[in-house]
Amino acid sequence: MDQTNPATTLSHQHVSFPDGLQLDCGFHLAPVDVAYRTYGTLSPARDNAILVCHALTGDQYVADPHPLTGKPGWWGRMVGPGLPIDTDRFFVICINVLGGCMGTTGPRSLRVNEDGTEEPWGTDFPAITIRDMVRAQHLLVAHMGIDRLLAVVGGSMGGMQVLEWCATYPEQVFAAMPIATSPFHSAQNIAFNEVSRQAIFADPQWHGGRYWECNEIPARGLAVARMMAHITYLSEAALTRKFGRRVRTTPGRGAAGGPGALFGEMFEVESYLRHQGSTFVRRFDANSYLTITRAMDYFDLGAEHDGDMSRPFQGTRTRFCIISFSSDWLFPTSQARLLARALNQVAANVSFVEIDSDKGHDAFLLDEPDFDRTIRGFLCGAAEHAGIG
Amino acid sequence: MRLDQRLIAGMIRPRTRVLDVGSGDGALLDYLFRNSGCDARGIEIDMREVTRSVAHGLPVMHGDADHDLVHYPDNAFDYVVLQRTLQAVERPREVLRQMLRIGRYAIVSFPNFGHWRLRMQLLMRGRMPMTSVWSTPWYDTPNIHPCTILDFLTLCRDEGYVVQQWMAVDEDGERAPWRRSIRLANLFGEQALFLLRRKDTPHK
Known part of the structure; x- marks a missing residue:
């Protein structure tokens, strides 16, 4: 074991699922640990949960100090009491993605060899997809006794997870906010x-x-x-x-x-x-x-459904709010618009906003007042439609 | 909410699916959701208005009548509303076709170019008319397809749309008293408001 790296010895709040997961690649990964953080209080009816999905290099420490760097949470300006994702009102869950390195099973997790010895998976860790990440998150959400998430919110790769949630568990997502993302990973991004x-x-x-x-x-x-x-x-x-x-x-x-x-x-x-x-x-x-960059490269919602990007959303009752940023050239507005039109094709309930910003892709992590207002307003509207006071 | 928006809301039955094309500040959407229990959504070209609407919890997407209606499936809505915009779209006939493809009913309002003041100005001054409704000079105006109430009726007849209801409205949105004579409405109505349906949509 690498003793020089404190990351490997850190412990994170997690749930272990001994039965594990059947992955898209055909491999059955077991057991699977899912590390997470929660903020706010789950209502007695369990209907006020919002899942925040993190991006490529993010983690579950969305609104409290990072245990390794000591820096504030990566979305501490968005998630908290009185903030746009208001933890006085909503129960916020953030989960380290499958393949990650902050407590959820990933390449640094130990596996048991045939001779009984343990060693990290390393590059033998199976190829995973965004859908596999979402399935792992679903294990934890179901474990918490939550039948339906009020909202699933995420930017960049987090937005891919939002879309995959809507495609894989359509009845369990009341509202979805894919932010600065795309329905497929472009050749440039690959x-x-x-x-x-x-x-x-x-x-x-x-x-x-x-x-x-x-x-x-x-x-x-x-x-x-x-x-x-x-x-x-x-x-x-x-x-x-x-x-x-x-x-x-x-x-x-x-x-x-x-x-x-x-x-x-x-x-x-x-x-x-x-x-x-x-x-x-x-x-x-x-x-x-x-592992995670490869999962992003494989992401293509249309390809999973015979090239038809709208098919995974057929009959969806989820309320969508797509947000892009004018200066984002990694996940440009043109790709968000493709997503909006795919959702139009199935007459889904879609809001679509491009926030004017010169901060590029990272704008979703930074101070953009219009962005904050949009998130707050959309979530309030969703809560009202869901009948949550 | 403007008075003519109240007239539009009065044409829409409760608990129906509505698409408001050019939803502006979202006032009609908000009214239809709160007072009529409608599933009301908007398309708006001005991004500031889109952001403002979504920040109020209203489902509005950035887009426009010419390019975005084509993506919706047939009969996705009961009503598709186009307020004071028909004269500014690139292809008005195609926009109407799309509205009545994706919706069972179309509600269309537009400024009437047949109003007497416009006719008078053109006749007397020989220059493009300028009024409070048509207030931008010809080289700057977004209103590239102006029409009169009679022109619009002819288009509806050619396209096979049934005019279920029509009214002339003045600039403030007050309903004008020209209910019987379409020719008088064409002379004195500043704005026109139409409820159209496809021939195959049964009258209720």
Whole structure:
């Protein structure tokens, strides 16, 4: 075991399901641990639950400090008492995705070999899909005795889970908010994921995915993956506004230091990305990154239903609110509109808003007053229609 | 809610499915949900209005009459409403066809280009008319397909739509007194309001 990484020894609130899950790839994964956090109080009728689905590198710590980094929850500005997803009113559940590294079964979980010894799954962890993630979440929601979720909300990969919930358990989702997402992962996004993965593979400390045996992590590869991905979460306008062409006054530790050296000084944007990369590797597992990015690549709602994107929603009674951001080029409004039109084809109840923002894909995590108002209003409307006071 | 929106609401039976194309601030949607128990949804081209409506819990999507109606299935709604917008769409005839494909009834209001003041201005001044209803100059106006009440009736006849109800309305939305004569309505009505149905939709 890797003793240098505190992430592996941390314990998380979870439920173990000994019977496990039948995965889309045909593999039966058992047992399955599902780690989660909840906020607010479940009503006696169990009808006020909202499931928040996290994105690729998120986790269940949506509104309390992260146990590894100590940073506030990733959506602490959205989930809490009196906030748009109001925990005074709603019971909020957030679940670490299958394949993740914060307590839910994933590549870092231990498996029992034939000779009785235990070792992490590593790259032997089966290929999973977004639907497998949703099935794992469903195990926990059913375990909590919740028959119907008032809402399922999520951005980016979280939005893919929202759509998969509506397609797989249509009767159990009263309202759905897919945010900054798409009904399929585009070729461009698969391409970016592939660059991220190649960066990890190219790290000598990757050791074919069995890095725990050497007590190492492919930190450099994973950091490069994160740096590259992080650029796709922003926009040119946001980068220009935050950093412009500013150079750090103290020379960075470039490959060749000293006056006149090629990398003697560092642009602020470079410094920022390096910081993003280095903090990420302390909290995230490289094999999880590979497993989850692959699940995103496989996501294509239409392909699961003979190429017809609207078929999974046939007869749906769920109220949808699709939200996109004007400067998001990773999950652009055009893809959200495809989703809206697919839902129109089955006469679903759809709201569709594009929020004007220059912050790129990450806008859904940042301060956007119109976005907050939209979430709050849609959830209040849904609660009213569901007959929840 | 504007007075003509009250007239529209009066044409819509309770507990029906309604699509309001150009739902604006959502006032009609809100009224139909709260007072008539309708499943009322909107399409709106102005994103600020969309955001405002959704923030009020109303189901509104960003889109427009020309490009988004085509995606809905046949008979998805009982009523499809188009308020004061027909003259501004790219293809009015196609929009009407779509409305009566996806809805059993269409409720259409538009400013009447046959109003006497417009006729008078064109006759006397020889220039494009400018009134409180038609208030933008010809080079800036979004109203690319103006028509008169008589023009609209001819289109309905050609397309085989049954005019179940019609009324002339003044600019404030008050119902004008020209109920019997369509020619007088065409001369004195500032706005027109029509309830149409397909021939195969039985009259109730």
